[in-house]
Amino acid sequence: MSLAEPVVKAKRAVDHNDVILRVRGLKKYFPIYAGFIIQRQVGAVRAVDGLDFDVYRGETLGLVGESGCGKSTTGRTILQLYKPTEGVVEFEGRDLTKLSPGDMRQMRKQMQIIFQDPFASLNPRMTVGNIISEPLQIHGLYPDKKERQGYVEQLMQRVGLNPYFINRYPHEFSGGQRQRIGIARALALQPKFIVCDEPISALDVSIQAQVVNLLEDLQQELGLTYLFIAHDLSMVRHICNRVAVMYLGKIVEMGPTDEVYDNPQHPYTQALLSAVPQHPNSRQRRQRIIVKGDIPSPANPPRGCNFNTRCPVSFSLCYRDPDPELVEIGQGHWVACHRVTP
């Protein structure tokens, strides 16, 4: 633990003309079937319901929202781990939804994912060395066994694991160390883009900062782009350049992190931010906005604006179709709310 004067983070320069990932009209519906022998589709869970956003090279875009809002599904649909129902996902100009499985496999070298649960995402019967080198073998990289092992050891070193433990099994490691194994596996193919799906929420408080610092260092060093999915809003503020707030499968607000946190426009963003427990030594005391009720079922979203069942400032227009559109109200600050853009 270093208690020396904390260093103010240098802001990374991000070129807003250099789009690495372009998402347009992305939808992912999961069908609901009924009937015992003859099954027919009776509805759909609209997990992701029309997303438009860009991710710039070298930035960290935060995707926040409560459970069931579709943020994890978004991450997986972008990587084509789920087949999108509709929409376009362009990575460096190539539409991933139209690629053949073989081409997609080649593309996966560029894009990787770190999962939430380091206990469930590592095969307990494989050694750490095998886990980290599996992607290399799949893609036929480092065919020489010696060289491969050398590279894996180098990766372990880089994420803060002792290469001495290369032949150990996941259960011999703590949660934080396992997450480091997951990170090393994701880095093995030297990707450009990594989806971090709640990478710290399963970790102990005293370990979270270690993993976040590691992710930041790696980004700086390797020029990585992150899509950081999380529900911990204070950590998102810390790590992300821009943030997109999701509610029931849609983005309700998006913009530069400071702009969204200091000047939230959507009533949901306002409520969400005011609900975050503050740092114990925080001097500011925010007025807390308590929203009533629960998030509605994505299988049966309300008519009109999705937030109208809980919104403290809704009015007649909010209960009618169509839903409010995401409109740019300031420099890169987008909001979908009838109150803001009538």
Add this chain to the structure above:
Amino acid sequence: MSVLLDIQDLVVRFYTQEGVVYAVNNVTYALKEGETLGVVGESGSGKSVHALAMMRLIPSPPGKIEQGKVIFEGRDLLQLSNDQMRLVRGKEIAMIFQDPMTSLNPVLTIGTQMTETLKLHMGMNSSQANKRAAELLDMVGIPDARKRLKAYPHQFSGGMRQRVMIAMGLSCNPKLLIADEPTTALDVTIQAQIIELVKQLRDEFKMAMIWITHDLGVVAELADTIQVMYGGMVVERGPAKEVFGDPRNAYTLGLMRSLPKMEGERERLTQIEGSPPDMRIPPKGDPFAPRNQYATERCFNEIPPLMPVRDGHPEHLAAAWYDLRAILEAEQKEGAVS
């Protein structure tokens, strides 16, 4: 205010196949009537186990309460017969758990589960109990309470289930409510609802509360007293303002510095190196010593006692062989010079 609960030298161990787990090591503290105590710690710190031990809910085997006293209103709970203890649980001390999904019985209606305690502890008949249960559900903000008594747990959302748990906990006007990570499984907006509700009910019922969590932000909002646990021991304890404003244990300080802030300049997070201790190794010194840059020789060899801090609030206690305040002051001076 008089003392409601007095825990003395509590030791809990688990005898597992992988060895003895030293889960709770000599925990001693007192809770006053009406006080809200926030117990902070990470997994394996003994925060939940010590509360379960106090309620005598440790599965035995493998668990065993090796020694200690839990004096509640003059009686040692650890000496009571099982029947006597059953009268304390739910009536005098109520407990709500982290996961409202698994702590409600899925095959019984909410009404059946709520009226059970009322009938058992308050001697009510069915119609009285039903009426009271409906009142309680109404109080925790569940609309259409009478009808909802006939519903099953799966028909409720996570937040609603936690409300039901709270209503059940409060049903017999307990003097002490133990809440074990009650909002951890919930989303932030729902967590905010539950915290508001609990604050309001606590003041209304004038009960004491032990709120167990890993989230410093949550206890900062709720608790009068903060108790930080690490490696099965209490490492720091005191009024919330003192502990957060003037921490005297390096673990408390490390935890606070590792949290990102919601306002101001973004700084690199100060991380605590290393991992939490292996609880299968019997405690020898300060459990935090291997991760603590200020640790002295003595920290590794001798367990520090929980002592009043130097020049501090009289109720502010810390277990440390080093003087953290002096160290920080020296560091600051050095920084100013260079």
